[in-house]
Amino acid sequence: MILFSLFATFPPLFLFVSGGKLPEPEVKIELVYKPFMCSRKSKYGDMLLVHYDGFLESNGTMFHSSRRDGDPVWFTLGIKEVLKGWDKGLKDMCTGERRKITVPPSLAYGKEGKGKIPPSSTLIFEVELMDIRNGPRSHDSFREMDLNDDWKLSRQEVKEYLKKEFQKHGYSPNDTHHEVMVDDIFNNEDEDKDGFISAREFTYQHDEL
Ligand SMILES: *[C@@H]1O[C@H](CO)[C@@H](O)[C@H](O)[C@H]1NC(C)=O
Ligand SMILES: *[C@@H]1O[C@H](CO)[C@@H](O)[C@H](O)[C@H]1NC(C)=O
Numbered sequence: 001m002i003l004f005s006l007f008a009t010f011p012p013l014f015l016f017v018s019g020g021k022l023p024e025p026e027v028k029i030e031l032v033y034k035p036f037m038c039s040r041k042s043k044y045g046d047m048l049l050v051h052y053d054g055f056l057e058s059n060g061t062m063f064h065s066s067r068r069d070g071d072p073v074w075f076t077l078g079i080k081e082v083l084k085g086w087d088k089g090l091k092d093m094c095t096g097e098r099r100k101i102t103v104p105p106s107l108a109y110g111k112e113g114k115g116k117i118p119p120s121s122t123l124i125f126e127v128e129l130m131d132i133r134n135g136p137r138s139h140d141s142f143r144e145m146d147l148n149d150d151w152k153l154s155r156q157e158v159k160e161y162l163k164k165e166f167q168k169h170g171y172s173p174n175d176t177h178h179e180v181m182v183d184d185i186f187n188n189e190d191e192d193k194d195g196f197i198s199a200r201e202f203t204y205q206h207d208e209l
């Protein structure tokens with residue numbers, strides 16, 4: 001989990017913490033090609049470069065193809081920059097891997113549809129992951145969070161930051177909820193478990209494999 005793309009963590013935690021809710025519709029993932037070598041898998045906050053073809057499930061029409069129409073696209077996984085179905089369906093993917101993902105309308109363009117996509121369409125994407133890069137974790141955002149300028153982030157500083165982010169996005173702050181999130185963040189980010197997130201721990205992402 002990544003500090004700077006906190007929003008990746010908000011919605012799931014929010015659901016979790018507020019006691020569940022409806023089961024989310026799922027993306028169906030089919031493996032088309034798995035490379036022999038896989039040194040790194042995509043995770044939330046990573047920037048991914050993909051080529052993709054998009055089809056309507058109803059009649060197989062291709063509505064977009066990055067190969068046909070231009071260049072592969074970069075996006076950041078898990079921050080709702082793309083369809084929800086992509087955020088869910090393109091995790092833990094190796095560079096060079098190809099997948100076919102089937103995305104229900106609620107994780108795509110919904111009841112309204114959009115442009116060439118009719119209302120309530122299930123979409124099929126054939127996606128090839130070309131490259132993975134570290135997501136943005138800027139020096140500036142670290143400095144902004146480090147309130148006492150000691151080059152490390154305490155739990156309190158992270159909590160303050162969460163509170164601000166929540167308010168900025170129209171949620172009222174909730175201490176219990178923030179504690180849970182802070183725990184989650186420290187579990188993932190405080191590599192040497194000294195109770196602080198250092199600038200180094202913040203800036204350089206550790207690969208998990
Ligand atoms: C497939 O469905 C779309 C949307 O309903 C329609 O625009 C398109 O003409 C259809 N294509 C074929 C080959 O039937
Ligand atoms: C705050 O969060 C806790 C658990 O996360 C929840 O039980 C509680 O209802 C929330 N309080 C408010 C005021 O939203």
Ligand SMILES: [Ca+2]
Nearest residue numbers: 146150152153
């Ligand atoms: Ca500090």
Ligand SMILES: [Ca+2]
Nearest residue numbers: 190194196198
């Ligand atoms: Ca640390």
